[in-house]
Amino acid sequence: xxxxxxxxxxxxxxxxxxxxxxxxxxxxxxxxxxxxxxxxxxxxxxxxxxxxxxxxxxxxxxxxxxxxxxxxxxxxxxxxxxxxxxxxxxxxxxxxxxxxxxxxxxxxxxxxxxxxxxxxxxxxxxxxxxxxxxxxxxxxxxxxxxxxxxxxxxxxxxxxxxxxxxxxxxxxxxxxxxxxxxxxxxxxxxxxxxxxxxxxxxxxxxxxx
Numbered sequence: 001x002x003x004x005x006x007x008x009x010x011x012x013x014x015x016x017x018x019x020x021x022x023x024x025x026x027x028x029x030x031x032x033x034x035x036x037x038x039x040x041x042x043x044x045x046x047x048x049x050x051x052x053x054x055x056x057x058x059x060x061x062x063x064x065x066x067x068x069x070x071x072x073x074x075x076x077x078x079x080x081x082x083x084x085x086x087x088x089x090x091x092x093x094x095x096x097x098x099x100x101x102x103x104x105x106x107x108x109x110x111x112x113x114x115x116x117x118x119x120x121x122x123x124x125x126x127x128x129x130x131x132x133x134x135x136x137x138x139x140x141x142x143x144x145x146x147x148x149x150x151x152x153x154x155x156x157x158x159x160x161x162x163x164x165x166x167x168x169x170x171x172x173x174x175x176x177x178x179x180x181x182x183x184x185x186x187x188x189x190x191x192x193x194x195x196x197x198x199x200x201x202x203x204x205x206x207x208x209x
Contacts, residue, residue, distance in 0.1 A: 042090050043123035043148075049083040052076055091122045101128045108136040115139045123148045130154035137162040144168060149175050156180035163188050170195060 038044065056076045059069060087094040097114055100106060115129050129135055130143045131154040144155045144165045155161055156169045156177045163186060170181040170191060181187050182195035 039121065040086070041121045041123040041148075042087055042094065042125060043127070045083050045086050045090070046124050049080055049087070052080050052083070056080070091118055091125060094122075094125070097125060098128065101125065101132060106132065106134055108134050108139070111135050112139045115142060120146065123151070127151050127154065130158070133159075136160060137165065141165045152177060153180060157184060159185065161186055167191055 056073065059072055059076065062069075064072075084095070091097060097118075100110060101114065111129050111132055111134060115126060115135075118125050120126075126143060126146060127148065127150055129139065130146075130151045135143075135158065137160055140155045140158055140161045141164070143151050144161070146152060152169060152172065152175070155165065157180045161169075161184060166181045166184055166187045170178040170187075172178070178195050179199065182192060182199060187195070
């Protein structure tokens, strides 16, 4: 996953991290709804902030009257600051924690600690941890129970997920995680054969149709 540091400072001395590989589906899929509204998880708030940063960048490179540019720039900066505050309300020092996960020095123990401390609403941080190559089996077992589907998908395909976690995910009724579990090398052979047989039968049924 590629990352870069943006020039626009949210807080003095703070690094703002841009996930260039962020999928649009992350913003529009797996939305956890409550009473018809979308919960403002870190995934949503971060996505909004990234869009605002791009608008600000576009504005600064556009030939506009000075007064209008300054006014719109102030408005955008206020909106960006508001979302940074919102991210910090979800999880204190949010940008710094994202930076730790994306760091080349990230250790399994640190990822485990961050996953344990993060509130369930911090979808974005937990998704990054769930796909991190150094996430250990204990961390992945915890994340396998998270409500965000993309996190469970990452765990199902992760090479460090243990047999117990994979067996549990194979029984997930909310999405077809069993397909990912079937091809995970850590899946116990009997379960792997059963899941692959199911996949084969599905393929045969589709061929008949």
